[in-house]
Amino acid sequence: MSLDFRLDGLEPADEQSANTYDCSWVHGYQTISRHDVGERSYIVAFDPAVTWGIPNMPNLVSFDVVRDSRQATFSMHSFEHVTLAFAQNWLVNRGCPPDALAPIIDAPKPADELTVRTEDRIRHSGGRLEVVERQAIDWGDLEGWSIAVDRQDEDLPVRLFLETLQPDQHTYTLREGAFADHAAADAWLENRSAPLPEAPEYRLDAEALRTSAALSRTPSAAPSTTPAFSAPAAAIVAQPDRGRSL
Template sequence: MKDTDFRLDGLEPADEQTAAVYDCTWMHDYQTISQHDAGDRSFIVAFNPVATWDVPNMPNIVSFDVVRDSRQATFSMHSFEHATFAFAQNWLVNRGCPPDALAPIADVPKPADELTVRVEDRIRNSGERLEVVERQVIDGDDTEGWSIAVDRQDKDLPVRLFLESLNPDQYTYTVREGAFADFAAAGEWLEERFTPLPEAPEYRLEAEALRTSAALSRTAALPLAPSPVTTSAATPVSPAQSPGRSL
């Protein structure tokens, strides 16, 4: 990964909030994972390789929204820390970045399967529906991380566990979403893992919809059976009704 260039030469912070964010940013050697530039505005997802050196489990992925004003020679900067790439994308999408513009530009592990792509797409496009409340980052030799979030639109299973597993040998990873009634149930599963991760209802409904769609497609593709030919039986003509014969 290359070092992140915020393109701030000759610019000064536009306000105190930006100055505080910048003071915390310039001290770190961020490495760019993904970046989308729209004129004087940059949406950046970066990796902080030293995030966990002093305090274990500190988020090591950061989203940056940088707006430059060349006329005023100033810039504004907002940032937020995350444990996973998809939630970093979500934060930037919520601030106006096109969802499809944040693909990784660095050499990072790839999704291992289609379900991982679907789960990350759900996170990325969830708006403010999911609120992360606890997380475990992947750092160093770790191969697993997770984020626990509250789904504001689900009253029955509002606690969602997003479990990320890294496969270093294949240079791939998987992400799965589990659904729980409360935080105690999610924490118990993380500790014990006596059962498979409880599948979120969104994926069951999606799978059922896909099966129904496939069945309808197969039915529509079947050749139509020929319509039976109806032949009317000839009505016998009595001698008395025979043409040309008179009574």
């Protein structure tokens, strides 16, 4: 689906917006997902022109378009990506609802639940993950990746997000590996001599799921004949929450 910014009768509000809009005519972007609210549009698009340029360059673009009908102007910002979830994250950080950018085209689907969880982590990560290197899935390739720095992890801050296509099934997988530094991530990409080191966030999730499953299988205790002490509701509400969210 060709990209329509819906800018009839509007002029760019600044030079940067004008340049971004002019480039769109050269690239011929195709819409992947879109969310419109009022005079604002959040868009993820595919750039088919990249196929004819330098191999493995970013081929996804996020657009944030704001129209001002009273001034008859628009502003437009954009950013390039190689992974759909990072393209969505950029727009979420600019105010788009996290679940409003599902693809509207017949794109490959996540192959498993872990892919869904990994994408959800990226979409909801805010500014926690900073992409520092990337390689897109290009013509004839079945794999692309992004290397990001996790600003909240001091031990394993370098994260490798590896995306792999399964064209026969029209699906893909996305996995996150954790490394102590950039050199270790580069070495893994070069050698592939061991499985991708699992990020600690997923180990914690797996442990929580196993604990929940075990508790659900535990027989309930027989009801006591002695009435249990019941604290007043006001006292319960007044207690501070000592739980920990992950």
